[in-house]
Amino acid sequence: MNNEYDVIIIGGGITGAGTARDCALRGLRVLLVERGDIADGATGRNHGLLHSGARYAVKDGESARECIAENRILRRIAPHCVEDTQGLFITLPEDEEAGYGLDYQQRFIQACRDAGISAEAMDPREAVRLEPSVNPRLIGAVKVPDGSVDPFKLCAANILDARLHGADILTYAEVQSLILEGSAVRGIRVRKRRSGETAEYRARVTVNAAGIWGQAIVRMAGAQISMFPAKGALLVFAHRVNHVVINRCRKSADGDILVPGDTVTVIGTTSTKIPFEDCDDLNVTPDEVALLLREGSQLCPTLASTRILRAYAGVRPLVAADNDPSGRNISRGIVCLDHATRDGIESFVTITGGKLMTYRLMAQMATDAVCDKLGVSEPCTTHTALLPPTVDNAFTAGTPDGELVCECENVTMGQIRSAIRNFDIHSLADLRRRTRVGMGTCQGTYCVRKAAAALAEAQGSPADARPLAEEYLGERWKGMMPVGWGDTLREMEFMQRVFKAGAPSTFK
Amino acid sequence: MQKRNISPNNFEQCVKCAICTDFCPVLKVLPSYPGPKHGGPDGERLRLKNALFFDSNLKYCLNCKRCEVACPSGVRIADIIHSARDRYGEDRPSLRDWMLANTDTMGTLASPFAPVVNGALGLGVTKSVLDGVMKIDHRRTFPKYAGRKFTTWFRREAEAAQAGYKKQVSYFHGCYVNYNYPQLGKDFVRVMNALGYGVRLLDKEKCCGVAMMSGGMFDAARRNAAVNLASVGAAASEGRLTLTTSSTCTLTMREEYPGVLGIDNEAVRDDIVLAVRFIFEAVERGEVQLAFKEGFRARAAYHVPCHMEKLGWSLFTRALMERIPGMELVPLESICCGIAGTYGFKKENYERSQRIGQPLFDNIAQVRPDFVVCECETCKWQIEMSTGVEVRNPISVLAEALDLEATAALNHQ
Known part of the structure; x- marks a missing residue:
């Protein structure tokens, strides 16, 4: 790793990963720095919904058009990260009373079509046939091309492809300050969190893609941006309850999207403004759990009696419009700031706002801005260039690599080893984001020892398996606490009993 | 916060303790078998994500249900595996x-x-x-077919006398009694008559369906189930319980009809009872009296069939057998004999079937009993073939040990 780059990207979420990939594909020398693991912020804390754009069609046609365009692109470039589940927007009798009846449904369908989103009204009985778990009281349904997307895989695939095209990826390195020379940003000073060392990296352009934490990065450059952290809480149900995404056909509200993703179903989300100091330690409150359950049961009544695995929350990086720093006029759209024109700070770009769905477009906009500054005229190819697989999958049963580690999620020793080879893995949570190890019903109770032993051995310090396991179980425990009743409570008691000796601090 | 948190998806109650894995007899001899945990509750969750997660090795499940007996969370593991074979299995029955x-x-x-x-x-x-x-293994001894079916004997020799009894029961004899071993049915009728009960056949009786389920023919099993439940219901409406002598037929009709076939049998479930349980309880309540022969002597080993273990009723058999003066009953270690109905007849299963049962055969050889007591006909074939020791249904043992005339006299006062 040298210390001179064309571009440094701050942030290893989906936006940073996508930007690193786009820059690398256009031939730039790229460094991406991330203070933790890739995809451990907002990127990994959402529904995993492959929006069709229908949700935005009535209110924000531009977002809707962006979504459907990106939806089609992602299906093409990342088929291994996307599942074509289709989506339903349902109308319930109470929606009609609230003014979102079948008249609104017609408006909704028209708005979808105007945005280029196929939207097909369905007879309620036909909708029940398509998705048997849907609330049978529905009076109308519209089918749209929603899907689900695995944000961990998508982010990792972008990181891998960036690296395949020469990018350097530095995780667990926190930016402490920007190297400022005159009115220009010339690089970054980081502290490597594992070793405690500090280092300087210089680049001709620096991109701030740090999500909600990007406000602090802008401040380091001596400028201001008004961001408003909005917490969104979600619940994970223990198995796939629905096979089609279910939304409410009304004005967007809390808890009105139910997404089948991998082995589970996720309901979300809420939206609560929180102070910046809470962004690094989010807790889901009993009120949020109650609200999500209540709304979720409206979409799909069996949720009222379905085991909940855990609760989690992410932070949306909402940005106030520049002419309105009070935040009353908040944008959920993409914000790409060239600080040279905005603040007179050279060689510094902030890309923020937006959503998982539009990460590629955001990356393209940021990369265009970078190329513009560097005088590079390579065109963007990320809308056609396929993303690579992230972890090798095929391992033969009966071989050491075919041994199952996580039986809930069917994760093999080969996948674990492949993830450790391909990525900078320091904890079982890092390994989870690459392989799904410990994301299943028992939340790691069954597999944590095997996984911790494999990781500790790969790190050359087999004695460290125990702390790795304890740290992981502590993290799992935190997500189980807000939904700790019924079978999940039994699971927690079992976990606690099995790991009593040297239990994680949260257990004591 | 959730009004009911008991999901109808029973697999969610699994906490992944893996105790079931330890009790699976197949896993002990076939390491490539996914086992009850991974094939059952884990697998169900994965199959809901994608049917491709169905593992065809699940056909090696014995349906012994020892996983379910072991499960502290009440997960119907074997039912989940069986239902998955119904829903996802693609093997056409040969x-x-x-x-x-x-x-x-x-x-x-x-x-x-x-x-x-x-x-x-x-x-x-x-x-x-x-x-x-x-592909039926050549080492397997076939159960003999009887020249005269039990039902033929019953109609010609026994039926006329049955109306003379004040109390009445119905009898689900099962295929084995009817075609292979009418003697057990005759023993049952003699014992019940001595106890003061007249015996009636059901209006219509079909095979309980267990062999069909084992062979993957679930729809055929459903048709049989409908016939049997209707007949049991008709008997119940006339005040007759339906008694059985086979633990497997009993478990199938009581537990597998709802659990695997998805048929609601709630209305008649408790009208289906094994004769040993019925007799034990009637004796306990003082409703019937037993008079035993003088000088009966036997040293018997008791093998608990898997389905008896699942019913949880082996204590009735033991208690009843222990009432017989001169009976020395040695309980065997409760493990699967390996045959699992028709499973052990299939050539591809023969070796595994014998390896699963070997510890039981060794145990019997060590005990050296006069005979083995057991409520299951296929365990009988397996144990007799593999050890040379005779196996008797507890009802037949009772028929031999009772002084039937004296018993009849006690119960006809």
Whole structure:
């Protein structure tokens, strides 16, 4: 790793990963720095919904058009990260009373079509046939091309492809300050969190893609941006309850999207403004759990009696419009700031706002801005260039690599080893984001020892398996606490009993 | 916060303790078998994500249900595996599977020609053909077909007298009693008559369906279930319980009809009872009296069939057998004998079947009993073939140990 780059990207979420990939594909020398693991912020804390754009069609046609365009692109470039589940927007009798009846449904369908989103009204009985778990009281349904997307895989695939095209990826390195020379940003000073060392990296352009934490990065450059952290809480149900995404056909509200993703179903989300100091330690409150359950049961009544695995929350990086720093006029759209024109700070770009769905477009906009500054005229190819697989999958049963580690999620020793080879893995949570190890019903109770032993051995310090396991179980425990009743409570008691000796601090 | 948190998806109650894995007899001899945890609750969750997660090795499940007995969370593991085979399995049943599964049809075809069929099934050349063509293992001893079916005997010899009893029960005899071993049915009728009960056949009786389920013919099993439940219901409406002598038929009708076939049997479930339990409880309540023969002496070993373990009723058999003066009953370690109905007849399962049962065979050899007591007909075939020790149903033991005339006198006052 040298210390001179064309571009440094701050942030290893989906936006940073996508930007690193786009820059690398256009031939730039790229460094991406991330203070933790890739995809451990907002990127990994959402529904995993492959929006069709229908949700935005009535209110924000531009977002809707962006979504459907990106939806089609992602299906093409990342088929291994996307599942074509289709989506339903349902109308319930109470929606009609609230003014979102079948008249609104017609408006909704028209708005979808105007945005280029196929939207097909369905007879309620036909909708029940398509998705048997849907609330049978529905009076109308519209089918749209929603899907689900695995944000961990998508982010990792972008990181891998960036690296395949020469990018350097530095995780667990926190930016402490920007190297400022005159009115220009010339690089970054980081502290490597594992070793405690500090280092300087210089680049001709620096991109701030740090999500909600990007406000602090802008401040380091001596400028201001008004961001408003909005917490969104979600619940994970223990198995796939629905096979089609279910939304409410009304004005967007809390808890009105139910997404089948991998082995589970996720309901979300809420939206609560929180102070910046809470962004690094989010807790889901009993009120949020109650609200999500209540709304979720409206979409799909069996949720009222379905085991909940855990609760989690992410932070949306909402940005106030520049002419309105009070935040009353908040944008959920993409914000790409060239600080040279905005603040007179050279060689510094902030890309923020937006959503998982539009990460590629955001990356393209940021990369265009970078190329513009560097005088590079390579065109963007990320809308056609396929993303690579992230972890090798095929391992033969009966071989050491075919041994199952996580039986809930069917994760093999080969996948674990492949993830450790391909990525900078320091904890079982890092390994989870690459392989799904410990994301299943028992939340790691069954597999944590095997996984911790494999990781500790790969790190050359087999004695460290125990702390790795304890740290992981502590993290799992935190997500189980807000939904700790019924079978999940039994699971927690079992976990606690099995790991009593040297239990994680949260257990004591 | 959730009003009910008991999900109808029973697999969610699994906490992944893996105790079931330790009790699976298949896993002990076939390491590539996914096992009850991974094939059951884990697998169900994965199959809901994608049907491709169905593992065809699940056909090696014995349905012994020892996983369910072991499970501290009440997960119906074997039902989940069985249902998955129904829903996702693509193996078409072969002619062999069809013949093994359709016990009624085969019994009806074979009974009139019993001497010929029995002789032929014992011949080396027949066994080679069955083995080579049908993949029914040549080392397996076939149960003999009876020349006269139980129902024929009953109608001609016993039925007329039954109306003379004030108390009445119905009898679900099952395929084995009807086609292979009418003596057990005769023993049952003699014992019940001595206890003061008249015995009636059901309006219509079909094979309980267990062999069909084992062979993957779930719809055929559903048709049989409908017939049997209607007959049991008709008997119940006239005040008759339906008694059985086979633990497997009993478990199938009580537990598998709802659990695997998805048929609601709630209304008649408790009207289906094993005769040993019925008799034990009647004795306990003082409703019937037993008079035993003088000088009965036997040293018997008790093998708990898997389905008896699942019913949780083996204590009734033990308690009843222990009431017999002169009976020394040695309980065997409760493990699967390996045959699992028609499973052990299939050539691909024979070796595994024998390896699963070996510890039981060793245990019996060590105990050296006069005979083995057991409520299951297929355990009987397996144990008799593998150890040479005779196996008797507890009802037959009772018929032999009771002084039937004295008993009848006690119960007819």
